[in-house]
Amino acid sequence: MNQRYDLLAISLLFVTAVLAAWLGIGGPQGSSLKDWQTLIASAGAIGAATLAYRAAMAKVEVDRAEHKREFLRRQLAQYLKLDIALESFRPAVQLINANLAFSDDGRGVRASALRVKEAPELAEAWDNLDVFPRRLIREIATIRASIRRIDDILDEVAPDRVLFGDTGQPDTRFNILHVEMNSIIEACTLIKTGLKPEIEKLAPIIPIRERISAIYGDPDIDED
Structure with missing residues (x-):
């Protein structure tokens, strides 16, 4: 156009x-034109x-429409990546936190077993914060900050050292680790809860009847 x-x-x-x-x-002579x-x-x-x-x-309108399509594509991709990643990341942190809590009985826990490995999708989400709702940005920051604090604590001891302690004792190494892991778990839950309606808006779920009809055909149609 x-x-x-x-x-x-x-x-x-x-x-x-x-x-x-x-x-x-060369116009006409005397012409008033x-x-x-x-x-x-x-x-x-x-x-x-x-x-x-x-x-x-x-x-400008074409460029604006193209920019919006690209933004929505990138937004949906980031939402889905992070949502899927948290499906395995959150249980992994819960397991580490459980091992930490069970060590209160005097068995202890190896320092290397308390490391929380950051999912690559979290770092990618951090680089694309502009596509996330504001209320979820703080939760992403909470996860990354807690992982850093856990690393700082564990960097003070040898990886193969067995640690003993009480997660209920305030301001101890065990208590701080326990608090930070709980913060990660809670933030993961809030992010997944917040992403669910956002993903539904961008990529609606096919209604169950429509899915069944598309897969198995319309049951009301009789075949000769």
Whole structure:
């Protein structure tokens, strides 16, 4: 469409220039049209400028629509990646936290077993925070911050060292680790809960009857 506007603008400018030159140089002698030479040239220029403006605005609208489609595509991809990743990440942290809690009976737990490995999708989500709802950005930050604090604590001891402690004793190494892991688990739950309606809006679930009909055919149709 904008190419059409460009062609019209160029054609109008060309016709106006030819007409203005003809009136000024070789137009009919004594013709009153010569008196309108400047006005005709101005009108032609204004018309060409209007067409050029419309072409530019048409391109802006096309670019805006393309940008929106790309943003929604990237948004859905990030939502799905993080949602799927948390399906396994959250249980893994729950298991580590359970091992930490069960170590209160005096058996202890190896330091290396308390490491929380950050899912790559969390780092990717951090690099694409602009596509996430504001209420979930803080939860993503909470997970990453808690992982860093856990790493800082465990960096102070050898990986093969067996640690003993009580998760219920405030301000102890065990208690801090327990609190940080709980923060991660809670943040994961909030993120998954928040992503569910957002994903549903961008990629609605096919109704169960429609799925069954698409897979097995319409049961109301009798085959001869």
